[in-house]
Amino acid sequence: MKTILAAYSGVLKGTGSSILSSLQDLPLAFWPCGSKIEKHLQVIAVLQWVITFLALGAVCTVLLIYMFCTDCWFIAALYTSWLIVDWNTPKQGGRRSSWVRSWTVWTYFRDYFPIRLIKTHNLLPNRNYIFGYHPHGILCFGAFCNFGTEATDFSKKFPGIKPSLATLAGNFRMPVLRDYLMSGGICPVNKDSIDYLLSCNGTGNAVIIVVGGAAESLHSAPGMNSVILKNRKGFVRMALQKGSDLVPVYSFGENDAYKQVILEEGTYWRTLQKKLQKLLGFAPCLFHGCGLFFGNSWGIVPYGKPITTIVGEPITVPKTEDPSDEMVDLYHAMYVKSLQCLFNKYKTRFGFKESDILYIE
Numbered sequence: 001m002k003t004i005l006a007a008y009s010g011v012l013k014g015t016g017s018s019i020l021s022s023l024q025d026l027p028l029a030f031w032p033c034g035s036k037i038e039k040h041l042q043v044i045a046v047l048q049w050v051i052t053f054l055a056l057g058a059v060c061t062v063l064l065i066y067m068f069c070t071d072c073w074f075i076a077a078l079y080t081s082w083l084i085v086d087w088n089t090p091k092q093g094g095r096r097s098s099w100v101r102s103w104t105v106w107t108y109f110r111d112y113f114p115i116r117l118i119k120t121h122n123l124l125p126n127r128n129y130i131f132g133y134h135p136h137g138i139l140c141f142g143a144f145c146n147f148g149t150e151a152t153d154f155s156k157k158f159p160g161i162k163p164s165l166a167t168l169a170g171n172f173r174m175p176v177l178r179d180y181l182m183s184g185g186i187c188p189v190n191k192d193s194i195d196y197l198l199s200c201n202g203t204g205n206a207v208i209i210v211v212g213g214a215a216e217s218l219h220s221a222p223g224m225n226s227v228i229l230k231n232r233k234g235f236v237r238m239a240l241q242k243g244s245d246l247v248p249v250y251s252f253g254e255n256d257a258y259k260q261v262i263l264e265e266g267t268y269w270r271t272l273q274k275k276l277q278k279l280l281g282f283a284p285c286l287f288h289g290c291g292l293f294f295g296n297s298w299g300i301v302p303y304g305k306p307i308t309t310i311v312g313e314p315i316t317v318p319k320t321e322d323p324s325d326e327m328v329d330l331y332h333a334m335y336v337k338s339l340q341c342l343f344n345k346y347k348t349r350f351g352f353k354e355s356d357i358l359y360i361e
Helices: 001-015 020-024 034-067 075-086 105-112 141-147 169-172 177-184 191-199 214-216 236-243 269-278 327-348
Strands: 115-119 131-135 164-168 205-210 243-252 288-289 307-311
Touching: 034 075, 034 105, 034 177, 105 115, 105 141, 115 141, 131 236, 131 327, 141 164, 141 205, 141 307, 164 191, 169 177, 191 205, 191 236, 236 243, 236 327, 243 327, 307 327
Parallel strands: 115 307, 131 205, 131 243, 164 205
Antiparallel strands: 243 307
């Protein structure tokens, strides 16, 4: 404090002393250390994505409706007109932006957990792929960071492959949010969108489907290692119809990002939760992370637990326009076995015991 006062006094007296030079003489303890600033930036990066995903679409929808009741109605009308014209873009390859995918904010997002992407096999650019991502977790942090951004160097690790993370189609009906998602190469998880990417967009495309979906998020909790896959065969049938290879992907630590209140099966609240999940397309989970200012408090900031995503060996799939149920079952069984082998091979490296198994529900 004396140094600051001396600098200020020197400037007033015209001695030529500058506040900047005097501040440089302050002890380092006066300033926040670099590691703390870095951590704050990481928290901000993660928090902006959580708020964006949970609230941006609803807020922008309400704002657009409100603007029609104000003097800005003309701007709202212009945007709505453009929205109508652009309505089918998400299911026709979207509007990917390499610039947005490479934003520095995503490196802070990655380092908060941290998130890593591990390649086990090469992928040929002359083929198309369907990645099955497991588990869903609460907000799919690993899936978004690895496949919706370049923070983990997907394009360098898999040259010639263009990833498209598939998410709820309802997100693309919301103003502004739809454009934000498309800029990351994210697409609707519906037949038209995936058909386009695997049939009309050349080769070297990888569509990432979170197979367990919203139902799987209801089972998400730290230490859980179960996936909903037993009766999920639509992605296998589509792979056969398009001749796209199947690639199992498992993210260790995805379930550790939040703690969830898991309601008991058969209870009224569990039944209501499942009905809302089917009605809305997403599961209304009761979850919490840590607080923004105090790590031991509750909040929506996820826990900073490592997430490691392993991209497994591709399963070559022949193109069959009308695959039989037996053929779908065969390749589904191959996929399940490959996913289990992937889990067993890497589980002890990332927090699980040798005796742990992957439960397929």
